[in-house]
Amino acid sequence: MWTVLGPGRLADVLLGRRREQETLDRLLRDVRGGRSRVLVLRGEAGAGKTALLDYLADTMPGDSVSRAIGVEPESEIAYATLQRLCAPLMGHVDRLPEPQRQALEIGFGLRSGPAPDVLLIGLAVLGLFAEAAAERPLLCVVDDVQWLDRMSEVILTFVARRLDAESVALVFAARSPGDEELLGGLPELRVDGLPDGDARVLLDSVLPGPVDARVRDRIVADTHGNPLALLELPRGLSPAELAFGFGGRNASPIANRIEQGFQRRIAELPADTQMLLLAAAVEPLGDVPLLWRALERLKVGPDAAAPAESAELIQLGARVRFRHPLVRSASWRSATPAQLREVHQAFADVTDPRQDPDRRAWHRAHAAVGLDEEVAAELEQSADRARARGGHAAAAAFLERAAELTADPKPRAARALAAAQARFAAGEPGKVPELLAAAELGPLEPLHQAGVERLRAQVAFAVNRGRAAGPPLLAAAQRLEGLDLVAARETYLTALGAALHAGDDLRPAAEAGRALPAGDDPAGLLLTGLSTWALDGYEPALPQLTRALTEDLGLLWLTVPVAQEVWDDAVWHRLTAWAVGAARSAGALFVLPTTLTLRAGALLADARLADASALLDEARSMQEATGLAGDPFAALTLVSLRGEEKPALELIESVSRDAGERGEARVTAMAHHARALLNNGLGRYSAAASAAQQATGHLAVTHWALRELVEAAAHAGETAVAAEARDRLAEHTLSAGTDWALGTQALADALVSPSDDKYEEAISRLSTGRLGFLVARAQLLYGEWLRRCNRRSDARTYLRPAHELFQACGAASFAARAARELTATGETVRKRTGPVNEEELTPQESQIARLAVAGKTNPEIAAVLFLSPRTVEWHLRKVFTKLGITSRRELEGALAT
Known part of the structure; x- marks a missing residue:
C-alpha cells in the first residue's frame, strides 16, 4: 500500500489507495464540520487496514486521537479494549451524570459498587466521547476487532449507532472473511489488494535483485495484491529462491503465510530477543515499565530489544507497538507451552495484586501446571468481581479456567455450572452445553442437577422458541419440585409460555403448575391465571389473570399479551409505558428491545404510527447491538x-x-x-x-x-x-366486559347485522380508551354503510374524521379507502397540504421536542433517548428552525399549532 520506512512511519506517497484516502478525508471533513461519523474498514489480514488507521491518526493532533487494539489473550477480559480506548479520555469523566460516571468507573474496576447495567456504561462512553470532542474533534480508532472482548464489542456497537452531532470519528478495522457479523449494519469500506501496477511497484521496493517479469507477475497474482504479503514474504529470500515465485503455489490463506513469514524471521533472532517479543505479545497494555519488570524476572536485558527493532518487528517507546498485529500472533504462536507459562508467571510475579488482582489471577492461571486449588479460588474471586462490573463473559472465562484447575470433583462441577450460567447471562448460549456436560461429570447436589436441566432448557428456549423448547422446560420444572418451589413455579410458567408460543397442548404444564402450592409473587399469580385458562376456560381465569398484571420486567413478554387478552387497554398502556421507563432508568439493555416493541404495539392501537416507528427503530438498533430478538x-x-x-x-x-x-x-x-x-x-x-x-x-x-x-x-x-366469527368473538368479549371488548363486539354485530345503534355504541365505547385507530376504523365502517344506504350527508360526518386521522398518522391504505368513500358521497377530497417532508419534524425530533416541553433538560433527554447531550442540542436547533421559533418557551405553542 505504501513504502514502509520503519515502525510507525509511512512514506509520503500512498500507492493505490486514492479511493480509500478520499473516503477518510471526507469523514474527517464531516467530523471537523460538527457531525459524527462511523466507519468499519473490512479486509483480509495485511490488506492495509492498520496503515489506513495510521493515515487517519497522522492527520489529527496527537491529543485528539485515542487508539486501541483487540488482543487475543485478553478477548475474555470484560471491557479490556474499551478501557484502553477510553483511558486517554478519563479526564472528562467528572462531567458525566453521576449514574453514568459510577457505572463506567465500576465497569472499569476503578471503584466498587453494585453491578452496572451495560446500557449505562454505553451511555457513559457516548457521553465521554462527546465531552472530549467538545474541545476539539475526536478520532477513536479500534484495530483487530475480531479480538474484542464481548462487553467492549456490545458497548462500541451501541455507541457507534448513537453518535450523531458530537464531532467524533469512530473507525474500526475488521478482518474478513470471518468477521462480517461484527459491527454489522455500520457503514463499511472494503480494503482489497492493490491494483497490479501499484502492487508491482511495492514488490520491486523489497526484492533483493532483478526478478523475471513473469515471476513477479505470479507473485502479485498469488498475493492478490496484499500489501503486507508483498512486503514481507520476499524478506530473507535470495534471487535464486525467488526464481519460481514463493516456492510454488500455496493454497493456505494469505494471513497464515504472512504469519509464517514473521515466525521465520522471529526464529532467526537471538533467544533473548524472541523472549522479549513473546513477553510483549502476552502483555496487552503496551505498558513498557511492566514489560521491563517481567523481562528482568526472565533474565532478559535491555540489549535484547535492538535486534527486534532493527528487524522492524517492534518499536519500544512510551508504549510497545508491533509492526503489525500478525507479529504479535506470530510470536505468541511460535512459543512452546513451557515458554508461555514462564512468561505468564513472570507477569504474575510483577503485577500488583491490590491494583490489578484480576489480571494477576489470569496470568497465574495460564502459568499453572496441572491442578492448583489456590489459583482456582483466586479465579473464582475474580469471577465475582467481573460479575459485579457486569462482565458476565469475563466471569465465565475465569470460572472455566478455575474448573480446569480444580482437583475435587464436587467444586469442579459447581464451578463448571457457574461458568455455564455466566455464559448464558452474557448472551452466549452456544457455549453453555459443553460446560453443562462438564458439570455433569462430577457429583452434583440434587439442586445443582436440577439447575443443569433448567439451564439447558432455558438455552433451548432462548435459541429456538419452537416446539422443541417446551418438553425440556417441563422436565426441569418437575425436577425442581421439592428442591426450590419458587424456581419450579418460574420454570413451569416459562414452559407454559413456551407451549403457548409454539401452539402446543397447554394442559401438561398447566396441570403440573396447578399442583404446586399457589404463589402470590408475580410469577406465581400469572402461573395460576394461565393454568386456570388452559384447564377451566377463559371466564374462570379472568379474575386471576387481571390480578396477575403486575409491573415485572422479566415477565413482560407474558403480561402484555395477557393484558390484551383480558381487553384492558388502560393496563396495556400503563404496563408498556412503565416498562420502557423502568428499563431506561435501570439501563436494562437486555430487556429493552422487548419493552420497546411491546410499547410500540400500544402506540399503534392509539394511531401513533410515527412514535411507534421511532421505538421500533430504536429496538432494532438494540437488537443488532445485543443479538437479542424482539416480538415481531x-x-x-x-x-x-x-x-x-x-x-x-x-x-x-x-x-x-x-x-x-x-x-x-x-x-x-x-x-x-x-x-x-x-x-x-x-x-x-x-x-x-x-x-x-x-x-x-x-x-x-x-x-x-x-x-x-x-x-x-x-x-x-x-x-x-x-356471523360465526362474530359469535366466537363474543365468547371472550362478553365475559371481559370492558369498553374495548364490548365496543369491538358492537362493531362485529353491526357488520353482521347493520344498525345505527350498534355502530354508535361501538364508536362510543372505543372512544373511552386509548384506541384511536380502532375508533377511526369504526367510523370508516359506519360511514361506508351509511353511504351504501344513500345517507351521504350522515356518511360524511363519520368518513371525514376517519380520513383525517388515517392521513395524519400515515395509514395510507386506510386513508385511500376512506377517500374513495368520501368521493362517492360527492365530497371533493383534497390531498394533504402543508410543509414538505424535509421541513416536518422527524419522529426523533418530535420526541425530543415533547420531552423539552415536559421540562426535561438536554442531559435528561439524552439519557431517555440514548443520545449525547450535544446531539439533543443539535436536534433542538433543527426543531426551532422548522417551527420558526427561537426558544423552548415557544415550543409548546408551536407544537400545539
Whole structure:
C-alpha cells in the first residue's frame, strides 16, 4: 500500500489507495464540520487496514486521537479494549451524570459498587466521547476487532449507532472473511489488494535483485495484491529462491503465510530477543515499565530489544507497538507451552495484586501446571468481581479456567455450572452445553442437577422458541419440585409460555403448575391465571389473570399479551409505558428491545404510527447491538397499517418463513393476521378473510384475527363466515366486559347485522380508551354503510374524521379507502397540504421536542433517548428552525399549532 520506512512511519506517497484516502478525508471533513461519523474498514489480514488507521491518526493532533487494539489473550477480559480506548479520555469523566460516571468507573474496576447495567456504561462512553470532542474533534480508532472482548464489542456497537452531532470519528478495522457479523449494519469500506501496477511497484521496493517479469507477475497474482504479503514474504529470500515465485503455489490463506513469514524471521533472532517479543505479545497494555519488570524476572536485558527493532518487528517507546498485529500472533504462536507459562508467571510475579488482582489471577492461571486449588479460588474471586462490573463473559472465562484447575470433583462441577450460567447471562448460549456436560461429570447436589436441566432448557428456549423448547422446560420444572418451589413455579410458567408460543397442548404444564402450592409473587399469580385458562376456560381465569398484571420486567413478554387478552387497554398502556421507563432508568439493555416493541404495539392501537416507528427503530438498533430478538407483532402491524404492499409482504413472508422453520406457531399466526390487516386496508376482502381464518387457530392471536375476519367476510359477502366469527368473538368479549371488548363486539354485530345503534355504541365505547385507530376504523365502517344506504350527508360526518386521522398518522391504505368513500358521497377530497417532508419534524425530533416541553433538560433527554447531550442540542436547533421559533418557551405553542 505504501513504502514502509520503519515502525510507525509511512512514506509520503500512498500507492493505490486514492479511493480509500478520499473516503477518510471526507469523514474527517464531516467530523471537523460538527457531525459524527462511523466507519468499519473490512479486509483480509495485511490488506492495509492498520496503515489506513495510521493515515487517519497522522492527520489529527496527537491529543485528539485515542487508539486501541483487540488482543487475543485478553478477548475474555470484560471491557479490556474499551478501557484502553477510553483511558486517554478519563479526564472528562467528572462531567458525566453521576449514574453514568459510577457505572463506567465500576465497569472499569476503578471503584466498587453494585453491578452496572451495560446500557449505562454505553451511555457513559457516548457521553465521554462527546465531552472530549467538545474541545476539539475526536478520532477513536479500534484495530483487530475480531479480538474484542464481548462487553467492549456490545458497548462500541451501541455507541457507534448513537453518535450523531458530537464531532467524533469512530473507525474500526475488521478482518474478513470471518468477521462480517461484527459491527454489522455500520457503514463499511472494503480494503482489497492493490491494483497490479501499484502492487508491482511495492514488490520491486523489497526484492533483493532483478526478478523475471513473469515471476513477479505470479507473485502479485498469488498475493492478490496484499500489501503486507508483498512486503514481507520476499524478506530473507535470495534471487535464486525467488526464481519460481514463493516456492510454488500455496493454497493456505494469505494471513497464515504472512504469519509464517514473521515466525521465520522471529526464529532467526537471538533467544533473548524472541523472549522479549513473546513477553510483549502476552502483555496487552503496551505498558513498557511492566514489560521491563517481567523481562528482568526472565533474565532478559535491555540489549535484547535492538535486534527486534532493527528487524522492524517492534518499536519500544512510551508504549510497545508491533509492526503489525500478525507479529504479535506470530510470536505468541511460535512459543512452546513451557515458554508461555514462564512468561505468564513472570507477569504474575510483577503485577500488583491490590491494583490489578484480576489480571494477576489470569496470568497465574495460564502459568499453572496441572491442578492448583489456590489459583482456582483466586479465579473464582475474580469471577465475582467481573460479575459485579457486569462482565458476565469475563466471569465465565475465569470460572472455566478455575474448573480446569480444580482437583475435587464436587467444586469442579459447581464451578463448571457457574461458568455455564455466566455464559448464558452474557448472551452466549452456544457455549453453555459443553460446560453443562462438564458439570455433569462430577457429583452434583440434587439442586445443582436440577439447575443443569433448567439451564439447558432455558438455552433451548432462548435459541429456538419452537416446539422443541417446551418438553425440556417441563422436565426441569418437575425436577425442581421439592428442591426450590419458587424456581419450579418460574420454570413451569416459562414452559407454559413456551407451549403457548409454539401452539402446543397447554394442559401438561398447566396441570403440573396447578399442583404446586399457589404463589402470590408475580410469577406465581400469572402461573395460576394461565393454568386456570388452559384447564377451566377463559371466564374462570379472568379474575386471576387481571390480578396477575403486575409491573415485572422479566415477565413482560407474558403480561402484555395477557393484558390484551383480558381487553384492558388502560393496563396495556400503563404496563408498556412503565416498562420502557423502568428499563431506561435501570439501563436494562437486555430487556429493552422487548419493552420497546411491546410499547410500540400500544402506540399503534392509539394511531401513533410515527412514535411507534421511532421505538421500533430504536429496538432494532438494540437488537443488532445485543443479538437479542424482539416480538415481531408491532413491526408487522406497522408495515400493514402503512399499506405499502411490497415492503409489507416482504416482511410478512420473511417472518412467516423463519417462524415456520422454527415451529413458532404464534409468530406464524401473527404473520397471517398482518396479511389480513394489510388486505383489509387495501380493500381486498376475500384475501383478508382467507388470511384471517389461518390466524384464528392460535390462542394468543385469535381475538385480533376474528376482528379482521368479521370485517373481511362481511365485505366479501360471506355472511355465514362473518356471523360465526362474530359469535366466537363474543365468547371472550362478553365475559371481559370492558369498553374495548364490548365496543369491538358492537362493531362485529353491526357488520353482521347493520344498525345505527350498534355502530354508535361501538364508536362510543372505543372512544373511552386509548384506541384511536380502532375508533377511526369504526367510523370508516359506519360511514361506508351509511353511504351504501344513500345517507351521504350522515356518511360524511363519520368518513371525514376517519380520513383525517388515517392521513395524519400515515395509514395510507386506510386513508385511500376512506377517500374513495368520501368521493362517492360527492365530497371533493383534497390531498394533504402543508410543509414538505424535509421541513416536518422527524419522529426523533418530535420526541425530543415533547420531552423539552415536559421540562426535561438536554442531559435528561439524552439519557431517555440514548443520545449525547450535544446531539439533543443539535436536534433542538433543527426543531426551532422548522417551527420558526427561537426558544423552548415557544415550543409548546408551536407544537400545539
